[in-house]
Amino acid sequence: MAAHRKPRQRPYTGTAARTAAALAITGAATAAALPGSAHADPRRTPxxxxxxxxxxxxxxxxxxxxxxxxxxxxAAAAEAVDNLRDEAARRTERLNAARDSLGTFAAAQYRSGGLSPTVQLAFSSDPDQYLERASFVDRIGDRRAVEVDAVERQVARIAQLRAESGKKLAALAARQAELKKHKASITAKLAEARxxxxxxxxAERTAYADADAGPAGSRADRDMPRGSVQAPxxxxxxxxxxxYGALGKPYVWGATGPSSYDCSGLTQAAWRSAGVSLPRTTYTQINAGHRVPRSELAPGDLVFFFSGISHVGxxxxxxxxxxxPRPGAPVRIAPIDQMPFAGATRVA
Structure with missing residues (x-):
C-alpha cells in the first residue's frame, strides 16, 4: 500500500530520499510557525x-x-469457540441420555426395593431362577456404577469446555477490537492521502500515478513476453x-481475490494456485520458505521491502x-529497485 515509486532525480528510491522529503515537509511547517514567517506560502510543493x-x-x-x-x-479464535461449543453440545446430549438411562434403572430399583432379598426368595416360585436373576442384577449394578462414573466425568468435561469457551470468547473480543483499531487507522490514512x-x-496526479510503474511504466506489462520467464x-x-493473469486488477486493502488484492493477498493467491499454502501476512510469508540472496533470485520468489517487511511482490x-502497489494503482509489473529491498524467500 505504500507509494512504491522512483524519484525522478535518480533510479533508486532509498530511505535517504524519503527522509529528505520528510525533512523538507517538516522544515516548511516549522518555518511557517516561526515569528515573522507568516508571509511564507503554506502550500506544499508537488x-x-x-x-x-x-x-x-x-x-x-x-x-x-x-x-x-x-x-x-x-477467524482462528471464532473457529475454536465454535468447536468448543459443538463438543460441549455433543457431550451434553450424551450426558442427558446417560442420565435418562440411570433414572429408569433407579426407578425400577426403587419399585422392587421394598422387599428384602430373603422375602423375595421366599415368595419366588422358582428359587433357582431368582438366584440367577439376583446375580444378573448385581452385574447390572456394577455396570451402572461405571456409567455413573462416566456421567461424572462428562459433567466435569462440560464444565471445562465452557470455561475454555469463555476464554476463547474473550480472546475473540480482543482480536475484534484489534481489527477495529487497525481498520480505523487505515481508513484515516487513506482519507488523508486522498x-x-x-x-x-x-497532470501532477497523473505523473504521480505513472511513477509507480517505474521507468518502463505500463509498457513493461504489455511488452514483457510471458514465455521468457524461466521458473525453476x-x-x-x-x-x-x-x-500475470492478475495484472490490471485493483488494489483493495485486505483483499485476497479473485477480483482485487492487497500485496500479500496477491502472493498468497498466486502460490495457492500452484498448490502451496502461504500464511496471510508479509511478516509471516517471509518465513514460509528458505531465504535466498538478491543475487540468486529466480521467478516465483517472494521479494520483500522496507525494514518492517510491510510489502511483498x-x-x-x-x-x-x-x-x-497501493490504492489507485492496479496489479502491475515494476522493478524491484523501486523500494528498499528487505529480503527474498523461495517457497518451492
Missing part, C-alpha cells in the same frame, strides 16, 4: 505532497498487514502465470516483479 502521500500509503500498508494478521487470529492528492493538478519449478511457473526475472 514533491512535498507526493512524499507525504508516500508516507501515508506506507503507514497504511503497515496497518493493513497488521489488520490481516488480526483478522486471521480472529485529500492531499486532491491538492495536486490533474512447475509450481513456481504456475504462481508466476497466476500473477512476486519476482518474475530481469529485476522485475508483479505486485499490488
Amino acid at each position: 514533491a512535498q505532497v507526493e512524499a507525504e502521500v508516500d508516507r501515508l500509503y506506507h503507514d497504511a500498508e503497515v496497518a493493513t498487514e497488521r489488520y490481516n494478521g488480526a483478522k486471521e487470529r480472529a 485529500r492531499l492528492l486532491a491538492t495536486l493538478t490533474p 519449478s512447475a509450481r513456481a511457473a504456475a504462481a508466476v502465470a497466476f500473477a 512476486l519476482y518474475i526475472g530481469n529485476g522485475q516483479m508483479i505486485h499490488a
